[in-house]
Amino acid sequence: MAIIERPAAVPATVDAVAAPEVVTPTQALGAFRRPVSSTGWKSWLFTVDHKKLGIMYGAVSLFFFLVGGIEALLIRLQLAAPDNTVLSADQYNQMFTMHATTMVFLFVMPMAAAFANYFLPLQIGARDVAFPRINALGFWLFLFGGLFLNSSWLLGGAADGGWFMYSPNSSALFSPSHGIDFWVLGLQITGIASLIGALNLIVTVLNMRAPGMKLMQMPVFTWMVLVVQFLLLFAMPVITVALFLLSFQRNFGATFFDVNQGADPLLWQHLFWIFGHPEVYIIILPSFGIISEVLPTFARKPLFGYKFVVFSGAAIGFVGWGVWAHHMFASGLGPVSVAVFSVATMLIAIPTGVKIVNWTLTLWGGKLWFTTAMLFAIGVIVLFTIGGVSGVTHAVAPSDTQQTDTYHIVAHFHYVIVGGAVMGLFAGFYFWWPKMFGKMLNERLGKWNFWLMFFGVNLTFGPMHILGLQGQPRRMVVWPEKLTGDGFFDMHFWNQIASVGSFVIGLGVLIFVINIFWTWKKAPIAPLDPWDARTLEWITASPPKEHNFDRIPTVHALDEFFHRKYEEVDTADGPRLVKVKSAEEILAEEESHADAHIHLPSPSYWPIVLAAALPIIAYGVIYNLMLSVVGTAVLLLAVFGWCLEPSVADDSDYDPPAGGDSTKELATLG
Amino acid sequence: MADIAVHDVDHAHTDHGAYEDHAPHATSTGLSNNKLSMWLFLGSECLLFGGLISTYMLYRGRHEAGPGPDQIFDIPLTSVSSFILLMSSLTMVLAVNSAKRKDDRNTSLWLTITALLGALFVGGQVYEFTSFYHEGLGFTTSLFGSSFYTLTGFHGVHVTLGIIMLMVVVFIMQRDRITGDKAEVVELVGLYWHFVDVVWVIIFTLVYLIPS
Numbered sequence: 069m070a071i072i073e074r075p076a077a078v079p080a081t082v083d084a085v086a087a088p089e090v091v092t093p094t095q096a097l098g099a100f101r102r103p104v105s106s107t108g109w110k111s112w113l114f115t116v117d118h119k120k121l122g123i124m125y126g127a128v129s130l131f132f133f134l135v136g137g138i139e140a141l142l143i144r145l146q147l148a149a150p151d152n153t154v155l156s157a158d159q160y161n162q163m164f165t166m167h168a169t170t171m172v173f174l175f176v177m178p179m180a181a182a183f184a185n186y187f188l189p190l191q192i193g194a195r196d197v198a199f200p201r202i203n204a205l206g207f208w209l210f211l212f213g214g215l216f217l218n219s220s221w222l223l224g225g226a227a228d229g230g231w232f233m234y235s236p237n238s239s240a241l242f243s244p245s246h247g248i249d250f251w252v253l254g255l256q257i258t259g260i261a262s263l264i265g266a267l268n269l270i271v272t273v274l275n276m277r278a279p280g281m282k283l284m285q286m287p288v289f290t291w292m293v294l295v296v297q298f299l300l301l302f303a304m305p306v307i308t309v310a311l312f313l314l315s316f317q318r319n320f321g322a323t324f325f326d327v328n329q330g331a332d333p334l335l336w337q338h339l340f341w342i343f344g345h346p347e348v349y350i351i352i353l354p355s356f357g358i359i360s361e362v363l364p365t366f367a368r369k370p371l372f373g374y375k376f377v378v379f380s381g382a383a384i385g386f387v388g389w390g391v392w393a394h395h396m397f398a399s400g401l402g403p404v405s406v407a408v409f410s411v412a413t414m415l416i417a418i419p420t421g422v423k424i425v426n427w428t429l430t431l432w433g434g435k436l437w438f439t440t441a442m443l444f445a446i447g448v449i450v451l452f453t454i455g456g457v458s459g460v461t462h463a464v465a466p467s468d469t470q471q472t473d474t475y476h477i478v479a480h481f482h483y484v485i486v487g488g489a490v491m492g493l494f495a496g497f498y499f500w501w502p503k504m505f506g507k508m509l510n511e512r513l514g515k516w517n518f519w520l521m522f523f524g525v526n527l528t529f530g531p532m533h534i535l536g537l538q539g540q541p542r543r544m545v546v547w548p549e550k551l552t553g554d555g556f557f558d559m560h561f562w563n564q565i566a567s568v569g570s571f572v573i574g575l576g577v578l579i580f581v582i583n584i585f586w587t588w589k590k591a592p593i594a595p596l597d598p599w600d601a602r603t604l605e606w607i608t609a610s611p612p613k614e615h616n617f618d619r620i621p622t623v624h625a626l627d628e629f630f631h632r633k634y635e636e637v638d639t640a641d642g643p644r645l646v647k648v649k650s651a652e653e654i655l656a657e658e659e660s661h662a663d664a665h666i667h668l669p670s671p672s673y674w675p676i677v678l679a680a681a682l683p684i685i686a687y688g689v690i691y692n693l694m695l696s697v698v699g700t701a702v703l704l705l706a707v708f709g710w711c712l713e714p715s716v717a718d719d720s721d722y723d724p725p726a727g728g729d730s731t732k733e734l735a736t737l738g
Numbered sequence: 739m740a741d742i743a744v745h746d747v748d749h750a751h752t753d754h755g756a757y758e759d760h761a762p763h764a765t766s767t768g769l770s771n772n773k774l775s776m777w778l779f780l781g782s783e784c785l786l787f788g789g790l791i792s793t794y795m796l797y798r799g800r801h802e803a804g805p806g807p808d809q810i811f812d813i814p815l816t817s818v819s820s821f822i823l824l825m826s827s828l829t830m831v832l833a834v835n836s837a838k839r840k841d842d843r844n845t846s847l848w849l850t851i852t853a854l855l856g857a858l859f860v861g862g863q864v865y866e867f868t869s870f871y872h873e874g875l876g877f878t879t880s881l882f883g884s885s886f887y888t889l890t891g892f893h894g895v896h897v898t899l900g901i902i903m904l905m906v907v908v909f910i911m912q913r914d915r916i917t918g919d920k921a922e923v924v925e926l927v928g929l930y931w932h933f934v935d936v937v938w939v940i941i942f943t944l945v946y947l948i949p950s
Contacts, residue, residue, distance in 0.1 A: 198771040263782060267775045275765035275774060301782045309789030313888070322877060322884040324793070329881050330800040339789060711906075712915075 102670040102713055106614070114671040116200035117614060121207045122186030123504065128211050129179040134577070135218070136170035139163050141574055144528070148567035150549035150560065160545040161228035162247065166218075168231035169251065172351065173258055174214045176489050180354035181210075181265055183496050184293045186504060188269060190605035190612060191287045193278025193621050198271040200669040201710065202264050208679030209261035216683040217254030220247050227251035230543060232344065232395075233314070235325035235336040240318050246690050252315045253686035259304050259311070260682070266300040269293060278604065281623035284378070287603045288371060291378045292357030295385040299346040299353075302389075307343035310336060319689055334399060341392035349388045351485060352452075353381060355492020356423060359445035362495045363427055364627075365599050366442035367434025373426045374626060380419035380426075387416050397465045398472045406465045413463035417456065424453055439599070440514030444495035447522050451487025455480055458533065473543075476536025482529040486573075491521065494580070501587070502594035506610045510591065513583040520576030527569025531562035597651030602630040607654060618662035629654075672713060678706035770919075776926050780933045787892070787937050791944060794889045797881040798945070804879035807886075810870050811946055819862030820942050823897070826855035827935045830928045837924035845924060846908050852931065853904040856897050863894045886945070893941055896934045903927050 103114040112120060143163050146154040155163060185207075189197055197203050220226045227247040229238045238248050273294045277286070286294075314336070316322035323329040325336055364371040371377060393401055393409040401409075427449050436442070458480040462468045471477055494517070501509045538557050540547055552559040597606055605612075606629050607621050625631045632654050637646045681703035688696025767774060798807055833848035867887070875883045907927055910916055916923055 198775070267778050267782075270778055271771050271775045274767050275769070275771050277766050301778060302785050305782050305784075305786035306789050309786060309793070313793065316884070316888060320877065322888070323881050324797075324884055326881075330802060331881055332796060335793065335796060339793075 103673055104670065106671075111671070113676055114204075114673055116196070116204045116669050116671055116675070118185050118189050118197050118200065118203060119504075119612060119614075119616075121203055122182050122184075125178050125182035125185055125207055125210070128207075128214070129175050129182055132170050132174035132214055133179070134581075136167050136175055137574060137577060139167035139170065141570055143167060144567040144570040146545065147547065147563055149564075150552065151546050155545065157545040158225070158228065161230075161543075162221075162226040164543060165228050165230050165233075165247075165251075166221075166226045169217070169227070169255075170214075171485070172231060172347070173255060174210075174217070176351050176485065176493070177262065178210050179493050180293075180296070180351075180489075181206075181262075183289075183354060183358065183493070183500070184265075184269060184296075187500065187605055188290055188293055189272060189276070190608065190616060191290045191603055192273060192276065192281060193604050193617060193623065194272060194276040195616050195620070195666070196669060197268050198276060199268045201672050201675050202268050204672065204675035205679055206261040206265040206268070208676045209264075209682065210258050212679050212683045213254050213257030213261065216257060216686055217250055220250035220254075223250070232340055233336075234340075235314070235331075235333050236327055238314060238318075238336075239325060249315065249318055249690045250686075252311045252318070253689060256308065256311050256315075257682050257686065259308055262300050263304045266297040266304070269297045270301065273297075277623075278620050279622050281628075284375065285623055285626045285628075287357075288360035288374065288377055288381075289354070289357035292353045292360070292381050295381050296350050296353045299350050299385050299388065303343045303346040303350065306339055310339035310343065313339075315689070334396070337396050337399060338392070341395045342389075344395065345392040346385075346388050348484075349384055351489045352492075353384065355448060355489045355495075356381060358492045358496040358499070359427065359448050361603065362441050362445040362499050363430045365499070365601050366437040366439055366445075367431050368437065368600070369430065369434045370602075370627060370630075371426065372429040372432075373422075376422055377426050380422040383419040384416060387412065387419070391416060394463060394465075394468070397468045410463055410465045414460065417460055417463075420456055424449060424456075439498065440509070440511055440518055441495045441498035441599075443515070443518045443522075444491050444498065447491045447518065448488055448495065451483055451491060451522075451525060455483025455487055459484065471536060473541055474536035475532040475540045475542060478542055479529045479532035479536055482532070483525070486529070487525050491525075494518075494521070497580070499599065500605075502598050503605060503610050503612070505587070506594055507587050507591040508594045508598060509587050510583050513579055513586065517576050517579045517583060520572055520579065524569050524571075524573030524576055527572055528566050529569070531566045531569075535559060535562050535566070595651075596655060600633075602627040604628055606651065607632070607658060609655065615666045615668055618659045620663065621658070672710070674706050674710040674713065678703065678710060681706055770922060772922065772926055773929075776929050780929065783933065783937075787889075787940075790885075790889045790892055791941065794885040794945065797885040799882070801880035801882035804874050804876070804883055806882060807945070808949060810873050810875055812866070812869075813946060815862070816866065816942065816946050819859050819866075820938065822855050822862070823859040823935055823938055826852045826859070827932050829855060830931045834921070834925050834928045837921040840921070842911060842920075845920075846911055849904050849908045849911075849924070849927075853901045853908075856901045856904070856931075860894055860897055860901070863890065889941065889945070893934070893938060896937070900927070900931050900934055903930065 103110060105111045105114070112124065115121065142155060143160070146152050146160055146163075185197070185203065189195070218226075223246060225245040225247050227233070227250065228243055228245070229248055229251075233248065233251065236242060273286070273290060313322070313324040317324050317326070323331060325331050325333065327333060360371055360377055391409055391413045393405055394413045397406055397409075427445075431446075458476070462471060462477065462480060498509050498514055501507070534557065538553060538559060540559060540563075547559060547563065549560075594610060596610060604621060604623070608617055621628065629651075633647055633649055633651070634645045635648045636643045638644075681699050684699030684702060685696045686699075688694065688699055765771065765774075769777075801807075829848050829852045833845050833852060836842075836844035836848055867890075875886075877883055877887045904927060907916075907923060911920065
């Protein structure tokens with residue numbers, strides 16, 4: 069049951085002169101009220117609470133993870149035997165395009181957004197994000213954009229040009245179905261979500277930190293999320309341009325990629341990869357942040373070289389802008405460009421290597437506690453390093469020319485994305501589940517989950533190194549029997565191993581889903597501080613109250629929570645850390661000094677309405693522009709509703725008005 | 739502007755209680771949330787126009803069918819409309835200035851004039867597009883045509899949205915419905931407006947003045 073404070077009048081004790089100018093919550097033009105439910109389905113539909121939005125982001129991303137996973141399994145089924153016929157060539161093209169698109173845009177990015185939404189305000193000691201309604205809008209745009217994108221399966225086939233959607237394959241001549249139109253417009257919609265999310269989170273981090281918290285006292289996860297938001301802020305507009313050009317060509321006859329008119333096919337490649345390479349770091353950095361929280365907690369010592377981890381993360385983000393053309397070494401850029409991008413790409417290995425060293429040295433000499441979260445984090449170090457090493461081989465242009473468009477590349481980016489990003493997100497699930505839901509995920513199932521995924525990743529993507537160097541091309545629907553080699557180079561054997569491995573990963577994910585349900589139904593209530601954690605999000609109830617903190621904590625140090633629990637005491641053997649307070653005591657102290665005035669933003673009808681207008685416009689672009697006109701009308705209505713709704717819910721909309729001290733009044737709502 | 743309201747409820751109560759010392763309006767950077775996000779948004783917009791301008795620069799010489807830039811641009815006409823747009827930045831500054839002096843009447847006046855000048859510019863663009871079309875440069879005619887209309891069209895849409903924002907500010911100011919720092923609301927629209935003007939300076943130079 070949530071509490072929302074009634075809009076209180078300024079108490080009589082306050083001098084009228086001292087009272088600020090704006091006191092009464094406006095009725096705007098009196099047209100619309102704000103919803104007030106804090107329970108039931110309405111409280112989710114109209115919520116602006118960053119925690120509820122975080123959970124919804126997570127649930128929807130998980131759903132799309134399963135969708136993308138099924139697509140992956142179908143691909144591996146098709147490739148399990150030579151000249152296989154599980155999928156037709158056309159279906160296969162759609163499958164690998166949508167697998168990549170779904171995993172990148174509808175799973176890894178929004179799942180990172182889920183963690184960022186939920187934990188970023190908690191980690192910096194804020195009550196919510198800077199723009200709660202925009203936050204809600206971002207979620208609904210992501211959901212509707214994702215559904216719109218996937219509705220293409222039912223409406224004549226999905227996009228089939230690969231997630232990079234190179235021209236001229238993306239033109240109506242080579243892809244006559246509406247699939248690519250759905251892809252373009254769907255990504256525009258989710259792109260808006262990313263952009264406004266980035267604005268929101270940057271402002272939140274820069275402006276709303278708890279008193280005392282300096283930038284260099286922020287948890288590493290917050291730091292990495294901040295870097296990612298800057299990458300999104302500058303990368304999204306570039307893909308937006310590319311997508312506009314493509315949709316103008318496909319829907320309105322523009323000539324941007326029409327080679328007959330003298331168009332340059334490299335234009336798309338440059339625009340796409342100027343977005344696409346920062347995107348790679350957008351995918352991986354949140355996981356780096358998560359494991360930088362998990363490793364110190366379970367090694368029971370501070371992160372080794374906090375500043376180096378932070379600055380190398382920022383360096384990765386920065387240098388990441390200068391390496392995009394390494395995706396285009398085979399396109400004939402000329403030796404100078406290739407050399408420059410090759411060297412720049414190798415430079416990326418330096419900050420990344422710094423992080424690997426820091427994580428390893430965090431473990432060194434620690435009292436390691438091998439929880440599932442810790443296993444996943446160590447898994448990230450191992451698998452990401454393997455993927456990073458094969459990545460350096462692609463940076464060397466002559467070597468890359470041999471490897472490009474083969475399974476060697478597929479092996480590389482799956483090691484870094486599944487082994488790095490996805491395993492990192494799983495570390496986050498196990499680490500933060502007790503904070504989000506007050507219950508711990510089952511550790512026994514968790515270990516199964518980890519080991520199945522860990523072995524599955526190596527079984528699936530390990531053999532692809534060999535297949536790739538043998539020359540098996542990417543994106544081919546079949547591999548012919550007559551080309552399989554012998555012994556160690558037996559394509560037949562390694563393809564089957566990879567297919568078996570993919571189902572092992574699938575089993576691991578299935579166990580995770582089972583674990584969620586088991587935890588939901590059966591798990592006991594988790595202790596307040598199950599991991600002896602270090603950062604601000606643990607100085608609050610589990611799950612946190614709607615207003616996050618009873619009293620906004622004042623920060624004195626990096627790892628504030630840890631420093632409140634432990635103090636250094638001199639003993640005969642030198643200084644020792646001694647636990648002086650339990651989490652329960654710290655929380656009780658905070659509660660006893662609760663703030664008198666907690667002001668939370670009221671829920672709003674408009675984010676979901678505004679978001680719903682965009683798919684309508686997009687369907688209109690594809691089928692009938694009249695529909696776009698209708699969508700635009702809904703959009704305008706929503707914008708005006710948004711702007712004109714009152715700043716808080718009306719007094720009389722709340723449940724029984726209570727008498728007494730009007731300044732401390734809390735109304736409980738049904 | 740959307741969340742000014744939420745912000746100000748906090749503002750109204752910060753003069754008492756334990757929450758006082760770290761009220762949200764005392765932001766860590768000193769910039770308000772709205773202003774910071776507007777700056778960030780404009781940073782993002784730079785790359786949007788960067789992409790569009792690059793596309794145009796790549797394609798401006800490619801016009802096998804239809805006229806090229808040298809044949810159709812009417813530099814005197816576009817210079818006049820550019821001048822009008824630049825003057826609108828001046829009137830915008832005057833509006834922000836009046837808003838800071840809490841002079842609502844003059845703020846509204848200058849905002850309206852800014853919007854009118856903007857509308858004049860958009861009108862010039864519509865006229866220009868129409869005459870180019872009659873001279874044989876359609877959206878689908880050539881790479882030059884597609885990229886020219888896309889770049890200047892995107893800019894025109896930005897100006898149009900700016901005009902709408904100006905008019906809305908005038909409207910809600912007259913009804914006294916701005917729930918917060920009026921001067922800041924005007925300043926935010928001003929930031930956007932100046933940005934759109936600066937982008938036009940770049941477009942005018944690269945597209946019209948430098949011969950292809």
